[in-house]
Amino acid sequence: MKGNYYKAPKPNAVHSDVTHRAFPGPCTAETVRCGSAYEFNTKTNSCCRSHIIKIVSVFAELAEQEGIPWIIDYGTLLGYMVNRGIYWNDKDADLSVLATHRDATLGLRERLEQHGFYVTYAMPRDEQWVGGDRMKIRLSRINHTNCDIFFWEQRGDGILFRNNYISVDKYKGREFPAAWFSPTKLDLWEGVPVRIPARADLLVAHRYSRDWNRLEEVNPGKRRLDIKIPDGAWKRFER
Numbered sequence: 001m002k003g004n005y006y007k008a009p010k011p012n013a014v015h016s017d018v019t020h021r022a023f024p025g026p027c028t029a030e031t032v033r034c035g036s037a038y039e040f041n042t043k044t045n046s047c048c049r050s051h052i053i054k055i056v057s058v059f060a061e062l063a064e065q066e067g068i069p070w071i072i073d074y075g076t077l078l079g080y081m082v083n084r085g086i087y088w089n090d091k092d093a094d095l096s097v098l099a100t101h102r103d104a105t106l107g108l109r110e111r112l113e114q115h116g117f118y119v120t121y122a123m124p125r126d127e128q129w130v131g132g133d134r135m136k137i138r139l140s141r142i143n144h145t146n147c148d149i150f151f152w153e154q155r156g157d158g159i160l161f162r163n164n165y166i167s168v169d170k171y172k173g174r175e176f177p178a179a180w181f182s183p184t185k186l187d188l189w190e191g192v193p194v195r196i197p198a199r200a201d202l203l204v205a206h207r208y209s210r211d212w213n214r215l216e217e218v219n220p221g222k223r224r225l226d227i228k229i230p231d232g233a234w235k236r237f238e239r
């Protein structure tokens with residue numbers, strides 16, 4: 001793996017956290033992101049939405065040029081399945097890439113930076129729940145509206161897994177069969193051609209439970225389920 005990727009800064013490295021969370025918006029690449037980007041029960045502002053779409057569309061174009069195997073995942077996949085776009089309160093984009101193409105993906109950094117984006121990569125870490133092995137594309141050094149890219153390793157039994165997760169992943173399905181990833185297909189999300197996993201239906205249920213299409217009913221105002229409601233699939237691929 002290439003070693004020239006700087007680590008993600010602390011949240012207050014660029015500006016004070018207080019300023020950051022109070023900014024009313026609308027945000028631009030020259031301002032901090034909207035304060036409401038930290039409120040998960042608030043509808044995402046249109047400025048923040050447009051930044052998310054911009055980052056994904058630039059990444060998609062570069063990934064397609066390089067033949068990188070990628071899919072939209074997590075909240076971005078949920079939004080695609082529900083309304084073919086950003087889920088109403090989602091504040092970032094989540095993409096998954098096969099780890100065979102980690103270096104090719106990290107190699108996009110310079111071209112991403114030509115768009116003014118701020119790109120970081122956190123190295124894999126020994127502890128499982130601390131985050132790591134994650135690339136982050138932020139709108140700018142000032143505005144941290146972001147797209148996260150997760151890398152998926154494949155085990156001998158055909159199961160994909162991440163080296164590191166973060167604590168919210170305890171409430172989402174994690175490992176899954178490689179056959180749910182490939183072959184991917186192109187479809188429109190927010191009007192942008194993106195890669196959809198082969199079994200988007202199974203993957204979204206794996207991530208967000210069989211109730212993925214009625215999360216508001218199950219848990220009003222929240223996207224993430226606070227309790228584990230495992231589908232059969234969820235359990236089957238637990239480590």
Ligand SMILES: [Zn+2]
Nearest residue numbers: 027034047048
């Ligand atoms: Zn905004």
